[in-house]
Amino acid sequence: MTADEIGIVWLSIKVAAAAMAFALPPALATAWMLARGTFRGKGLLQAVVTLPLVLPPVVTGYALLAVFSPNATGGRFVEWLTGAPVAFTWKGAALAAAVMAFPVLVRPIRQALEAVDAGLEEAARTLGANRWRALATITLPLAAPGLLAGLVLGFAKALGEFGATITFVSSIPGETQTLSLAIYGLLQSVGGEGPAGRLMAFSVVLAVGAILASEALARRLPGGGR
Amino acid sequence: MSLEVGIIARAGGFEVRAAFSAGTGVTALFGRSGSGKTTILKAVAGLLRPAEGRIALAGRPLFDATAAIDLPPERRGVGFVFQDARLFPHMSVRANLDYGKSRGRGAPGFDAVVDMLGVEGLLDRRPATLSGGERQRVAIGRALLSGPDLLVMDEPLSSVDRARREDILPFLDRLRREARLPILLVTHEPDEILRLADSVVVVDGGWTTASGTVGEMFAGPELEAVFGRAERGSVLDGQVASVDEDGLATIDIGGARLELASAGLAAGRSVRLRIRAGDVALAVGAVDGLSVRNRIAATVVAIRAETGGPSAEIDLDFGGWRLLARITRRSAVELGLRPGLPVTALVKAVSVERAW
Incomplete structure (x- = not known):
């Protein structure tokens, strides 16, 4: 592999990992609300969460651009907050990947939370644990395998994200050109099949590796041996 | 330390109205399945x-609708x-x-609880590998070790098969004797009440309809609909005065003495006796030449004739204890029974059952 190709793989991993770190807290909160909450508009929330899965990715990418471009309100707010723009940067790529992977992340976490007996949380509360301690010591450990499954699926989805990314942050080599974008670009150029093939092979290795790692981890988790 | 409950709660289209208090010792919430007993426990917890x-525990309000007090479970001190053990x-x-x-x-100390519940051999195991009875013992220990001011137990024996119940009952018995806190026990088994409870609150159709000591409840009319008539009778608490060589023990019940089979008894042990109403015979005047061992001098308190049937129930008093006898109406008339009449209640030693 060439240094460029290694750079592309490394950027892709960085973007996908950042996307997961960014998406996990809201995904957890959303999954918990969908699993345990009883409130009006739960169906609406479910629909909004599923939206990136059913919308054409280009539309999602354009929506992100409309909100976070350097001249838009969201973009200016982020720039004021962090001192750097998000559109057309690797952080933007991570944001696009996070949004696209969100439904894939939420679903298994929600299912895992639903599978945890709410009665165990009640038992923890009567033993003196407040809501948050019950969540941290009972619910989350028991839901950990589902959490991990969500993260692996989400990571894979983020790794392969294409449409929203190219629309939102374009395909800038060294900044936003992740695996999928690079493969697409190479396939457009004469003689690009060789390097594209290597990148494709590597993306397969990455995906399979993530799944194997998650399964090995799941067996060591507290709730995994049930 | 006592619990005061006066609430209206709605759960699943069902309304529960509960008003009772529970002091130190075991108070049984007794009623059929679906009568709202668990709802009451959940409201308390x-x-x-x-x-x-x-709802107030030892004077401290846990819930008060008018004062907008509603402590979260973790701050109630209710184990x-x-x-299902959970x-x-x-x-x-x-x-x-x-x-x-x-x-x-x-x-209480970890070791003391572990010892009392006999779970020292299970400490390193996972719950999935335990039997139903073992799980329930661990659940009791877990609740006790959180240092509660009140322990509530929701049919702790119902998820355990009948043969295993005898594995847990002795531990509950010890808990009752050794733990110095009020215990609220939900049950629909008369045997569990006899064995474990000091007082009873009857729950019927979501309402608490009657309450009293175990003795009052077994002798009174409130439980007949739930128990059936055969279970009715007297519950007497006493102490073993002596154990004799011929296999009989003498029990001291507030001055009166009863004899029964001594198996498993030692002098000084406290016991709870149960005498079914149908096992008590009555005599007026001198009693002579009878094999019946227990002859209790008592006074007639009330007579209730069965409408449309041959029997009558006689409430008796001896030394402050209440004894219930069921005899035929004809005998009641022939003996000339009336309130205030001194009689001798006759109970065969083999008819005296021990709850503990």
Whole structure:
């Protein structure tokens, strides 16, 4: 592999990992609300969460651009907050990947939370644990395998994200050109099949590796041996 | 330390109205399945919010609708033993037992509880590998070790098969004697009341309809609909005065003495006796030449003739205890029974049952 190709793989991993770190807290909160909450508009929330899965990715990418471009309100707010723009940067790529992977992340976490007996949380509360301690010591450990499954699926989805990314942050080599974008670009150029093939092979290795790692981890988790 | 409950709670289109108090010792909430007993426990523990009313433990309000007080479960000091144990499956038995210790106010020692419940051999195991009875014992220990001011138990024996119940009952018995806190026990088994409870609150169709000591409840009319007539009778608490060589023991019950089979008894032990109403015969005047061992001098308090049937129930008093006899109406007339008449109640030694 060439240094460029290694750079592309490394950027892709960085973007996908950042996307997961960014998406996990809201995904957890959303999954918990969908699993345990009883409130009006739960169906609406479910629909909004599923939206990136059913919308054409280009539309999602354009929506992100409309909100976070350097001249838009969201973009200016982020720039004021962090001192750097998000559109057309690797952080933007991570944001696009996070949004696209969100439904894939939420679903298994929600299912895992639903599978945890709410009665165990009640038992923890009567033993003196407040809501948050019950969540941290009972619910989350028991839901950990589902959490991990969500993260692996989400990571894979983020790794392969294409449409929203190219629309939102374009395909800038060294900044936003992740695996999928690079493969697409190479396939457009004469003689690009060789390097594209290597990148494709590597993306397969990455995906399979993530799944194997998650399964090995799941067996060591507290709730995994049930 | 006592619990005061006066609430209206709605759960699943069902209304529960509960008004009772429970002091130190075991108070049984007794009623058929679906009568609202568990709803009452959940309201006390803070797992269900009543619509109206007040719940106070040792004078401290846990819930008060008018004062907008509703303590969360973790601040109520109510230990809950669930019907299905609810041990944390991802933790060892030891970690389960330790879970509530951070609350640790006046909790009994770990070793003492482990010893009392006989779970020392299980500490490193996972809940999934335990039997139903073992799980329930661990659940009781876990609740005790959180140092509660009140322990509530929701049919702790119902998820355990009948043969295994005898494995747990002795532990509950010890708990009753050794733990110095009020215990609220939900049950629909008369035997569990006899064996474990000091007083009874009857729950019927969501309402608490009657309450009293175990003795009052077994002798009174409130429980007949639930128990059936054959269970009715007297419950007497006493102490073993002596154990004799011929296999009989003498029990001292507030001055009166009763004899019964001595198996498993030692002098000084406290016992609870149960005498079914149908096993008591009555005599007026001198009694002579009878094999019946127990002859109790008593006074007739009330006579209730059965409408449309041959029998009559006689309430008797001896030394402050209440004794219930069921005889035929014809005998009641022939003996000339009337309130205030001194009689001798005759009970065969083999008819005296021991609850503990």
